[in-house]
Amino acid sequence: GENVEQHPSTLSVQEGDSAVIKCTYSDSASNYFPWYKQELGKRPQLIIDIRSNVGEKKDQRIAVTLNKTAKHFSLHITETQPEDSAVYFCAASKRFGNEKLTFGTGTRLTIIP
């Protein structure tokens, strides 16, 4: 089955700097790669996603890149703000829609004011 590895497990950056979180996956059949943000005690919330026919996607300060050949994808957050502090999870799925998600182990991002 699919295996998703995520690094780093913790990340601290100064407010205003950029943060990068990286994930690799094992199943070449995976085609959909969402990123979730989870604040303490709350539900995971989708912040951005990318499908395999796209190499990069951007939404304001957040961007995701995908390298299907190398089977890795990354989350980039620019101009970080204190409210970006949370745990971020990457995930992979064979299909957008009702296919199961395989999650990474999470990255705890702390923004230092």
Place this chain on the structure above:
Amino acid sequence: ETGVTQSPTHLIKTRGQQVTLRCSSQSGHNTVSWYQQALGQGPQFIFQYYREEENGRGNFPPRFSGLQFPNYSSELNVNALELDDSALYLCASSTGSGLGLSGYTFGSGTRLTVV
């Protein structure tokens, strides 16, 4: 509000007991998936229901079972509770067919503690 509601929000059970968790899917969604999130870990797929039928299962023993009802709401049942079952149980709804194809919307979860 996302439209996916779970109940109860918190629950404490004794080892060996049985528990039922409930989930109401977002309007228009016909698929419900259940995930277990242990402390400090990513969510792990338990199983999925699509139009009242189980549509995939993760690596969980048979004492984890579920149901989906005609209104697409769902239940997760866990028998013979073990201490390791303590976790946040997340329900997610989605639509897997037609033009309304959508990604997941997660509920807020049920925090289960087994003592």
